[in-house]
Amino acid sequence: MDYLPLFFDLKAKPCLIVGGGTIATRKARLLHKAGAKLHVVAPKVSEELEKLVAASNGKVFKQEYDKTFLNDVILVISATDIDSVNSVVAADCHAIKLPVNVVDSPALCSVIMPAIIDRSPLIIGVTSGGEAPVLARRVRSMLESSIPAAYGQLAQLASKFRQRAKDVFENGDLRRRFWENILNGPIAEKVLGGNLAAAEQLIEAQLDSASVEKTGEVYLVGAGPGDPDLLTFKALRLMQQAEVVLYDRLVSEPILEMTRRDAERIYVGKKRAEHAVPQQKINQMLLELAQQGKRVLRLKGGDPFIFGRGGEEIDLLAEHKIPFQVVPGITAASGCASYSGIPLTHRDYSQSVRFITGHLQEGKENFRWSEFVDKQQTLVFYMGLAGLETICSKLIEYGKSPSTPAALIERGTLPEQRVHVSDLAGLAAKIEGLEVHAPTLLIIGDVVRCHEKLNWYK
Incomplete structure (x- = not known):
């Protein structure tokens, strides 16, 4: 966060504007709307600006700026078109630690003026820190149209x-x-x-x-594969309502930041051979928190009903008649494939897709491998990094061609996404020695041939 957003109470407080033209007038309108007492110093001052100053019981000084004008004011805006004057004003203010905004010169500012959505007493400020003011105004327009005047x-x-x-x-x-x-x-x-x-x-x-409903409820929400833009509207709404958040390690930090700021956060993440909290304990925590009357968010990466054990978690809630809602998320197979230019089905390559857990039970190959060799079928292995070599060798052993295209997608949909493409015979060797980080997704099938041509997320 480059700037801490704060809101000034300017009612009847003296503020100085250096400059008397169009930009100075525009800034004066905002300060006057906030109730400030306006003082203006400039050789020439627009008629509208003079009227704003008079209406605020301030003063107009038609002369050049000097630092004596900084006495007894609490905020300064320098809005001249002369760089040397703006620099002097900024330096004088910084010297006495007086908040100063220099229009269109963020490097000289100690405070910045945001784009404002005014629904007084509800005020929203949007800023890019002076880096992209047109984008900030665009965001303001989007908010203006979505927040009713009432x-x-x-x-x-x-x-x-x-x-x-x-x-x-x-x-x-x-x-x-x-x-x-x-x-x-x-x-x-x-x-x-x-x-x-x-x-x-x-x-x-x-x-x-003096009554208010205090019924506990659980929201089982799929956070998707990582990109915050893939969350659903319903997911966002419930994330803002929850008082307690139980989240796993696949929930990205930007998504976690979208939960309510004052909500209690409890990490219950699991990774291979290391469970921060056992699954049964998670189930029991959800029940007990809801029984205390709390709104509980169970935030899970991907989709809670696809290798997310979501069914187990709400089974105990249903047994105890605890209200719950389930919000699906974009599962890793769909998200990672889309962000890698790999269609899971394609008329020329695959007529079906199969989702498979890549966790091999205690190292045992407990799959019906013979069912996975159909050439017209796309295979998607979740969490298959540790068992990658075994998965590839077993598929070849049971009849799948060693030249079948395969892709290991690392940290899919996130800016750090990497796609490692090879074939069944060579994929394990290709990533050997590389620092490949979970979460990963393994896609096997002729659809992987589309990656080079259709990959848009680069």
């Missing part, structure tokens, strides 16, 4: 009842649950529909009854 009224309503809710629900968890029900339910819909009076009556009724 969210400001919803925020005002929440503010009106905030203290009373705090008095009624002294327990922080209950109070948070109360507000989540308000902001995600029919009361919010009343506000967005313009019926504020009805919304207030409904809140009054809930506060009078």
Whole structure:
């Protein structure tokens, strides 16, 4: 994070703008909207800017800048088109540790001005740190179109009842649950529909009854193969609701950061021959946390129902009648294949696909290998790195051609993705000596021939 986003309370506080042209006027509009007392220094000052200064009870100084103008102000914006003046203003402010923004010169700034979405009292700031202002404005436009104007009224309503809710629900968890029900339910819909009076009556009724639903629930959510953009909308919504998060090692850090910031995080990751928490213990934790009335997120890499043991985890919940939801994720086979330009099925090469666990039970080859040799079938082995040599040799032993194309995909869908392509006879030797890191996915079949031509993720 290059900058820490903060919000200034500028009401009736003196701020200095150096410059009197179009850009200075634009910045003045924002400061005036925030209630600042504007002072402007510039040889020439636009008519609109003079009116803004007068309306804020500030002063206009039609002269050159000098550092005496920094006395008694709390924020400075330098908006001239003269680089030497902007540099002097910045240096003077830095010398006395006064916050300064120099328009279009991020290197001179100690604070930056974001693109703003105003739903007062709800304010959203978007910035690229001055590196890509057009992109920041684009993001602002996207947010503007997706956040209803009435969210400001919803925020005002929440503010009106905030203290009373705090008095009624002294327990922080209950109070948070109360507000989540308000902001995600029919009361919010009343506000967005313009019926504020009805919304207030409904809140009054809930506060009078001093009741809030405190039912535990478990969200079994597939986080996909790693790229955060592959999450579903439903996954994101539930990730923001959960109070406790149980996550495994295949959940990437950017995805984990999308969970609620104040949620408790519990790592229950597993890797070959090393389980941080045994599976039965995970199942029991989900049950006990839900029985305590908590909203629990079980966040799993890929899809929870494809080699994710998700069925085992919700079986105990169902037995104890604990409410749960299952959100599918893009499984590694689909995600890694797509990001490698390898279609799992193709009219010219393969009419079926088979998903197989690459974990060989206690080192034993416990598969029906003879079922895997059909040339028109794509084989996908999950977690097959440790058993790669055995998998390839066994397939050849049971009749699959040694020249069958094969690809080992390392850290698929992530920026660090690497695709190692060879054939059954040579793949193990090709990666020997290389630092190949899990998670990996092994794809075997003629569809791998498409990799060179269709690979778009480079």
